[in-house]
Amino acid sequence: MDTVNFAIIGCGHIAAKHAQAIEKIVGARLLAVCDTHPGRTVPFREKFGAREYSDYQQLLQDPGIDVVDLCTPSGMHAQMAVDAARAGKHVVVEKPIALSLGDADQIINECRQAGVKLAVVHPNRFKPAVQALKKALDEGRFGTLTHGNATVRWNRNQEYFDRDAWRGTRDMDGGVLMNQAIHNIDLLQWMMGPVTEVFAYTTTRLRRIETEDLGVAVLKFASGALGVIEAAATLYPTNLEETLAVFGESGTAVIGGVTASTLNTWRVAGYSEDEASSLKQAVNNSTAKPGHQVILEDMVEAIRTGRDPLVNGKEGRKALEIILAIYKSAETGMPVRLPLVERGN
Numbered sequence: 409m410d411t412v413n414f415a416i417i418g419c420g421h422i423a424a425k426h427a428q429a430i431e432k433i434v435g436a437r438l439l440a441v442c443d444t445h446p447g448r449t450v451p452f453r454e455k456f457g458a459r460e461y462s463d464y465q466q467l468l469q470d471p472g473i474d475v476v477d478l479c480t481p482s483g484m485h486a487q488m489a490v491d492a493a494r495a496g497k498h499v500v501v502e503k504p505i506a507l508s509l510g511d512a513d514q515i516i517n518e519c520r521q522a523g524v525k526l527a528v529v530h531p532n533r534f535k536p537a538v539q540a541l542k543k544a545l546d547e548g549r550f551g552t553l554t555h556g557n558a559t560v561r562w563n564r565n566q567e568y569f570d571r572d573a574w575r576g577t578r579d580m581d582g583g584v585l586m587n588q589a590i591h592n593i594d595l596l597q598w599m600m601g602p603v604t605e606v607f608a609y610t611t612t613r614l615r616r617i618e619t620e621d622l623g624v625a626v627l628k629f630a631s632g633a634l635g636v637i638e639a640a641a642t643l644y645p646t647n648l649e650e651t652l653a654v655f656g657e658s659g660t661a662v663i664g665g666v667t668a669s670t671l672n673t674w675r676v677a678g679y680s681e682d683e684a685s686s687l688k689q690a691v692n693n694s695t696a697k698p699g700h701q702v703i704l705e706d707m708v709e710a711i712r713t714g715r716d717p718l719v720n721g722k723e724g725r726k727a728l729e730i731i732l733a734i735y736k737s738a739e740t741g742m743p744v745r746l747p748l749v750e751r752g753n
């Protein structure tokens with residue numbers, strides 16, 4: 409295969425980032441785009457020379473397309489991913505992979521049966537600060553983990569939710585946990601390992617939406633460590649912070665800033681103060697590739713070499729399961745044990 413041809417379905421806000429990333433990947437190009445909204449595909453034709461479709465089923469018949477990149481509202485991911493796999497296309501799906509575990513498992517199974525690759529867009533895993541923390545944890549530098557916190561204190565105002573009919577709805581989006589905090593929840597579980605139990609409250613304090621604009625949860629990890637999640641879309645007046653903190657017997661790390669990108673605290677056994685400060689400087693001044701580009705480049709590499717993408721369906725499913733357990737706990741007022749359901753494969 410010479411060039412890997414991508415097609416983006418859903419030409420809204422995040423699609424531009426995908427198109428720019430594809431343009432930078434050697435051996436890849438954006439061949440086609442699709443949107444039901446008249447006019448939204450035009451900039452992609454003008455800037456990238458992409459073919460335009462308004463019906464994604466027709467796009468799936470285009471034999472030139474190798475990878476379908478789903479940038480549609482979250483509640484549409486499952487059907488489109490399954491249809492793409494059945495049409496023999498590799499699938500990249502924006503987060504969340506789907507809105508239910510049944511749907512996520514169907515996507516995973518259909519992609520496996522069709523022999524196509526599946527990648528879920530969790531780009532924050534590739535931030536330099538996050539990679540440094542993951543490496544140190546994998547090396548066992550933190551010793552026994554005690555606890556970990558994921559904090560998202562952001563503002564999504566009423567105009568944000570009113571802009572598109574799907575935002576904040578149960579069937580198409582979910583609330584602040586499913587849409588915004590999923591990135592940090594994914595990182596928390598990636599660092600701390602599997603979650604075995606959650607207890608949570610969610611509420612809708614300020615926004616006129618069907619789902620939560622605020623949620624808090626406490627977690628037990630399989631390791632015995634504990635965790636706390638705080639997710640808010642209600643901050644006055646703008647985004648305040650997204651913070652991931654991991655604590656162990658020989659390590660303390662806090663990644664913060666507004667979008668969990670800055671290594672603020674690094675107190676880890678074996679690092680002198682100078683070494684810790686050099687690491688922070690290197691990580692915080694790094695000009696690493698944007699996470700979306702890494703994910704899409706990784707898909708190209710996975711197709712060429714036959715390996716699985718780094719963030720495959722099984723990986724993308726993990727944060728979804730934790731969030732669904734949080735929703736269940738908030739609904740029932742009871743702690744909820746994981747796994748919620750055994751994977752169907």
Ligand SMILES: NC(=O)c1ccc[n+]([C@@H]2O[C@H](COP(=O)([O-])OP(=O)(O)OC[C@H]3O[C@@H](n4cnc5c(N)ncnc54)[C@H](O)[C@@H]3O)[C@@H](O)[C@H]2O)c1
Nearest residue numbers: 418419420421422442443444445479480481482502503572
């Ligand atoms: N990974 C990230 O950092 C990140 C950031 C933002 C959004 N997202 C995810 O990306 C997805 C899209 O978010 P967005 O903010 O770009 O939404 P958006 O509403 O701006 O864009 C979605 C587009 O899909 C189009 N669409 C709807 N139905 C369609 C259909 N049947 N066929 C073709 N196109 C159709 C809409 O017309 C719209 O243009 C969501 O799942 C969201 O969670 C991820």
